[in-house]
Amino acid sequence: MTIKKYVLACLSILLTGIFYVSLQAQPKKATARTNFCGQWKAKESISMGGNIFCSYDSGDRMVAKSMKIKEQSDFITIENLDSDAASVASREQLFFDGRTSQISHSQGNKKTFSVKLSHDGNSMTIKSIVYFLTGTPYKVNVQQQAFTKVTEVWKLSKDGKSIAVLSKAKSNIWDGERSWKTLFVKIN
Numbered sequence: 001m002t003i004k005k006y007v008l009a010c011l012s013i014l015l016t017g018i019f020y021v022s023l024q025a026q027p028k029k030a031t032a033r034t035n036f037c038g039q040w041k042a043k044e045s046i047s048m049g050g051n052i053f054c055s056y057d058s059g060d061r062m063v064a065k066s067m068k069i070k071e072q073s074d075f076i077t078i079e080n081l082d083s084d085a086a087s088v089a090s091r092e093q094l095f096f097d098g099r100t101s102q103i104s105h106s107q108g109n110k111k112t113f114s115v116k117l118s119h120d121g122n123s124m125t126i127k128s129i130v131y132f133l134t135g136t137p138y139k140v141n142v143q144q145q146a147f148t149k150v151t152e153v154w155k156l157s158k159d160g161k162s163i164a165v166l167s168k169a170k171s172n173i174w175d176g177e178r179s180w181k182t183l184f185v186k187i188n
Helices: 002-024
Strands: 038-041 066-071 075-080 091-095 101-106 109-117 123-135 143-156 162-171 177-186
Touching: 091 101, 091 109
Parallel strands: none
Antiparallel strands: 038 066, 038 177, 066 075, 075 091, 101 109, 109 123, 123 143, 143 162, 162 177
16 A cells, blocks of 8 residues: 555655646746837926926936937937937936946036836836036035935836836935936826
8 A cells, every 4th residue: 555655645746747848938927018108298397396407407307397208129219309319318228137328418427327117017217316516605606515315116007108207316415315206297
């Protein structure tokens, strides 16, 4: 009887292993990724909602009330439609692999940024740090290096007609953290 129990136990383990391996070999369903492509317009820019407008040079996407988004398989391009199209600062290319990109606006003013898609593909998080020169209180013609760190969570509505951007910012020139929401509506 012990041999029959041993053989039965081995067969059940073998069948379980075969069943498990066949399940793992099945092709996985690709996660449907949200498509942010199109032209979008808001009542105010993202940076205006958090009162951090002065942190950005003209042409930056953070000061745009309207933008155009193009999406490729491994990156997204966001273009500020309110600025001169020839300006490098009016276009940001964000790579989905988390790679950090940089734009240098002028001496002492630059911006680093990266993007990460959510696991379900329904939202993206953009993290950026903008470095800029600002006046020093009570000192004439003396500037200091300032920075503002911003985290934006972009969520496309289920109908694809609006993007809610939830933002948080912190800087070395003001206390605390600021949070706000900006809503973009699809215009094309």
